[in-house]
Amino acid sequence: MSETQIVWLRRDLRMADNPALYEAAKRGPVVAVYVLDDDRASTHAYGGASRWWLHHSLEALQNSFASRHAKIVLRRGDAVEHLLQIAEETGAKTIHANRHFEPWWRNAEKTLGEKIDLERYDDANFLTVMGSIKTGTGGQYKIYTPFSRAVRSQYPPRDELPEPETLSSPETYPESDDIADWKLLPSKPDWAAGMRDFWKVGEAAAHERLEWWETHVDDYDDKRNFPSVEKTSRLSPHLHFGEITPVQIWHHFKHKRSKGWDTYESELIWRDYAQNTVAQFPLYARDNYREDFDKIKWRDPETDEKAAKDLKKWQQGRTGYPIVDAGMRELWQTGWMHNRVRMITASFLIKHLLIDWRHGEQWFWDTLVDADYASNATNWQWTAGTGVDSNMFVRIMAPLSQSEKFDSAAYIRKYVPELAGLDEPYIHDPEEFGRLPKAYPPKMIAHKEARERALAAYKAMKDD
Ligand SMILES: Cc1cc2nc3c(=O)[nH]c(=O)nc-3n(C[C@H](O)[C@H](O)[C@H](O)COP(=O)(O)OP(=O)(O)OC[C@H]3O[C@@H](n4cnc5c(N)ncnc54)[C@H](O)[C@@H]3O)c2cc1C
Known part of the structure; x- marks a missing residue:
């Protein structure tokens, strides 16, 4: 029998157009391995919403493997150690992996490549x-x-690749965890009902x-x-x-x-x-690309109680700005938010609340089902004006006119039920029209005041 080939699965949970799997399957029996390595990712270990998705995605792929009489080996802990151990157990000499660019995966690939033949596929994803x-x-x-x-x-x-023609199994598989033991799904409380309705x-x-x-x-x-x-x-x-x-x-x-x-x-x-x-x-999710922003005086939720309360209101969708609240509640319920509203809510946190974009990046990381190290950081830095290619900080989005311009009334009614009875134009700014329902909060800060505070902070940074 030909030599066993290991396929290291990460963000490539598919059978078709999977270069690592396709090539490995041509060469011999395949042991596909997924390792949940939270420590290596540290601040960017998968958040709650991504864990929910990962559970279901791995289950779906396990079923696809099973339909071809094959299995996925699940392990939890240090990815490099588990892969080397599995290679030793199975006698595999080669590990096939689609390349990933998150800094922790780059380090892991480097370490692994120094210890075993690691065949990397550059163009997979x-x-x-x-x-x-x-x-x-x-x-x-x-x-x-x-x-x-x-x-x-x-x-x-x-060109796209088909599924592997044959997928042969080794005589015995290495031991595998049971995915249920990973407890990726929420239980008490089970906050995933909205996500179950929204996604397949x-x-x-x-x-x-x-x-x-x-x-x-x-x-x-x-x-x-x-x-x-x-x-x-x-x-x-x-x-x-x-x-x-x-x-x-x-x-x-x-x-x-x-x-x-x-x-x-x-x-x-x-x-x-x-x-x-x-x-x-690589550290784009951590460091301002434009270093002058290191000097801006953000309101810091870790040391300033009022800023901490404001961050919480933003997270909970209780800012008093209907379009912002609809977006934050859509995120909480479904694990996803419309792109235009991501821009509005991100700008609101950074400029209206003068809170460092990294707090927003982390909240999105925890709550988005599509949380992606590169896309999340790039878009947060773009909105903040701190990035390589970015919007200017002084361009401050006005949430209320954005809400009208992009015709958000039905969206607000859906996600902010307290406002469901309001017609246009009141629904975009109920406070301004004297139509604020009791259950809905007034604005945390007036747009004009917030704008002036943000511009003053920017000017102080520039003058420093
Ligand atoms: C503050 C902020 C944070 C974001 N965080 C993420 C994130 O963690 N993960 C993520 O995938 N996207 C992120 N985005 C980008 C964008 O909002 C989402 O990709 C998009 O809303 C996903 O919905 P869709 O699949 O319907 O997109 P579509 O409009 O259908 O776009 C097609 C695909 O293109 C890609 N895409 C679209 N817009 C962007 C963009 N601005 N940057 C990078 N890729 C894009 C996505 O893969 C998307 O699925 C963020 C945007 C902002 C403003």
Whole structure:
């Protein structure tokens, strides 16, 4: 019998278009391994919503393996140690892994590669091979627009791969944990009911969603900014966990050119751009890229009681700004938030409340089912004005006019039931119109006052 091959699964929970699995299966019996390594990820160990998704995604993949008389070995602890131990037990000499760029995975890959033959597949989870998109002078792009132009000039992306033709098993499998023992699902309290209603998890569900999306993508350009309608793909958690790849999406749509698809493709390129940024600046979720922002006087929830209370109100969706509260409650109920509203809520935390973006990054990390190290950090730094390519800090979003402009009344009614009885325009700013229901809080801070405070903090930082 040929030599056993180990496949190290991480954010690639799929059978099809999985380069590591495909190649390993060609060479011999496969032992696919998933290791839950919380310590290595430290502050970015999966949060509650991602753990919920991971449980269901792994279960779905286990079923797919079982339908082919194969298994996934689950382990918890240090990924490198477990993989080396499994290699010793099975006599495997090679570990196959799709490459990932989170700093803790880069370290793990480096350590593992020093100890065993680690075959890494560079182009598994993105449209481009990370690092391959070079400027005219051979450097890395830092700004989205030229990066995106360069990506498009290199199309098409690689071909998609089918599922492995054969998937043979070793004579015996190494010991595996039972996923139920990992306790990834919430129990007391069980806060996941809203997520169960909202999502179907796993590779088959991702492709079902893609079929649905095919009938809506043409409207994307016009409607993607309107949270009251379901006009974005909601493929982000499927993409994060690698249940589907952007390459599969690209090929699915390649004969369907439309303005909607073009704009959608630009968003997929944003995902590559975010990853490309983190590949260059691994600690992007921790450090301001623009160091002058290290001097800004944030209100610090760790030392300032009022700031701590304000952070809590933002997290709970009790700010008195209906569009912000709808977004934060959508996040809590479903594990997802519409992109336009992510921008509004993030800007509100940073500028209206003058709280460091990293508190928001961590809250989103815990509560989003699509929490993604690169995309989350890149978008928070973009909103804060601290990033490589970012919005200017002094551009302060006005939540109330954003709410009107993007026609959010139905969205607010859905997620803020206290306001469900209000018509337009009152629903966007009930306090201003004297229609504030008893159950709904007044604004935490007036827009004008918040704006002036943020601009003063910015000016003080610049003058320092
Ligand atoms: C403060 C903030 C935090 C964010 N955190 C995350 C995160 O942790 N994970 C995440 O996947 N996205 C994040 N985003 C980006 C974006 O909001 C989501 O990707 C999008 O809302 C997901 O919904 P969708 O699948 O319907 O997107 P669609 O509009 O259908 O877009 C298609 C795909 O493109 C990618 N994409 C879209 N917009 C962006 C973007 N701005 N940056 C990077 N990729 C993008 C996603 O993979 C998405 O699934 C964040 C945005 C903001 C403003």
